[in-house]
Structures are given as C-alpha cells and as structure tokens.
Amino acid sequence: MIYKSPIGKYLKCVIPTIVSTGETLTYALLLGLSSYLFLIVFQPFGTYNFDSAYKFWLLSGYGIIFALAYTSVSILLYKKQWTIGVELLRISLVYLLASFLNFFYHSYMINHGLLLWSNLPYIGLYTLSLYVPIGSIYFLLRIDRHRRQETKNLMPVEEVCLVPQHEFKEIDNSYLNVINIPNGNQTFTLLRSDFIFAKSMDNYCMIYHRKGDTVKKQIVRITLVRLDQLLNTTTVVRCHRSYLVNLEKIIKKEGNTQGLLLHFAETEDCALVSRSAVGTVGSYLLQARL
Incomplete structure (x- = not known):
C-alpha cells in the first residue's frame, strides 16, 4: 500500500500522443528494422547455426511481424489521451502478439509446417531476447521524446506531470495583466x-x-x-x-x-x-x- 499511490500517479501521467498514421508507421518501421538488424548482428538463440540460402530474407520476417504487431496494437488502443500506463500496456500487447505470430511464422517458414506447441515458450523467449532491448529503448524515447526535442542545448525545463483537462468556469480577465x-x-x-x-x-x-x-x-x-x-x-x-x-x-x-x-x-x-x-x-x- 505504501507504493500504490506514487506508482498509480506515475502511470496516469500524460505523455505526447501519437496522433498521425504516418508517425505510427514510422515507429513500426523503426521497431521492425531494429529487430531485424539485432537478429542479423547478434543472431541469438542459435540463429547463428541456422543454415539456409535465404537466411537473411527469412530473418526479415521477424522484423515485419514486430512492425505489424505494433501497428495493430496501436490501432486497437487508439485514444486521445495517452498515459504512461497505456504505453506500457501497448508494449506488453505488442510482445504477446509478436510472440504468437513468430510462433506460427517459425513453424511454417522455418520448420516447414511442423506445428509444435511445445516450441511456443522457446519462441516466446526468442521474441523476448529481441524485444527487451529494443522495447526498452523505445519506451524511454517515447517518455522522454518531448523533453529531448524541446530542451536540446537549452536550459532545464520545469517538469510537470500533466493530467486531463477538466471543465472549469472562466472569469473574464481580458482587462487585467x-x-x-x-x-x-x-x-x-x-x-x-x-x-x-x-x-x-x-x-x-x-x-x-x-x-x-x-x-x-x-x-x-x-x-x-x-x-x-x-x-x-x-x-x-x-x-x-x-x-x-x-x-x-x-x-x-x-x-x-x-x-x-x-x-x-x-x-x-x-x-x-x-x-x-x-x-x-x-x-x-x-x-x-x-
């Protein structure tokens, strides 16, 4: 109970909303491309031993899946007010959806149609190994995006935790300073x-x-x-x-x-x-x- 209030307040903090289709697709493209580059550079979970003439083409499928998962979840969760809690929910749903899509992709494209549900935890860990570093960087960039853009080479900004605007009764003070x-x-x-x-x-x-x-x-x-x-x-x-x-x-x-x-x-x-x-x-x- 000691930490419930501060955590709840933090999760309700408003962050800049992704309002355009172009911005959503840009983030999806960057997420997919980063996943693909991570795969071909570090080749985790035995990817290094994967032997195929179309290896790099097949690995690109995982990046495409991340991009599709991000786009789908973003459309599903679209709302005018975006908070840190909603952003964390989006990241979690992207991971879960990408894990299931990767499982079917791996079964049909890598294992040539051999669908083994026992491989699902393995694919989940495989997806996690890709998503943790990339998803963490993405989350930090989303939270800090506005501050980084507005304070580069400038004085510190007075930080505030924004909450939704409520209705209020205005007083005409146009004649005042x-x-x-x-x-x-x-x-x-x-x-x-x-x-x-x-x-x-x-x-x-x-x-x-x-x-x-x-x-x-x-x-x-x-x-x-x-x-x-x-x-x-x-x-x-x-x-x-x-x-x-x-x-x-x-x-x-x-x-x-x-x-x-x-x-x-x-x-x-x-x-x-x-x-x-x-x-x-x-x-x-x-x-x-x-």
Missing part, C-alpha cells in the same frame, strides 16, 4: 507582459515566459487557439500554425519573405513565420527597425 491558464486540475498563472512565445504540441503548448531575470518554459494542456484567446492582446499574434509570439519580445529576425525565424532574448529557441504572416510580422519589425 494577469491571466489564469487551465492546466489539468491546476491553474498556470502568467503575466501578459511576461509572455514571450508559445509552440503548439498537439493538445499542449510549450509556453516561453519570463520569471524574474530568466526565461522559463512550461508545458500546458491547452491549444494554441485557446491560448491566443486568453492572451487577447494586439502585440501577441499567430505567426504560424504552430507558433504564437509576442511581437514586443522579438530581438532579431533571420531569413527573408520566403521564410523568417524570430529570435528572443536569453533562449536559443526560435519561432517560425509562415508566408501568410510575413506581411503582418514584417510591418511590425520594420517599424521596430529589427
């Missing part, structure tokens, strides 16, 4: 004057803001459109489908009308400007002589 941004069952308070820019990440935003003399980053479960509505100020504009910027915080621009990058003080992260927004942003930068 302080805005209250819903963040799960909590509220993230921000001064409009401290807002620098925000980057969209599906149903989340990475908000860059000043806190004292430093620039901080905060992950908040809110869409970029909703954040723009809450900020509700003429100096904050949508310069790209994935970026919302405070024009007053820009210190330098880079590029031309075909593509602009906006730079801000005390952070190496930049904001992109789409072609459709170049005119709006460019006119302000011209007036500001940036």
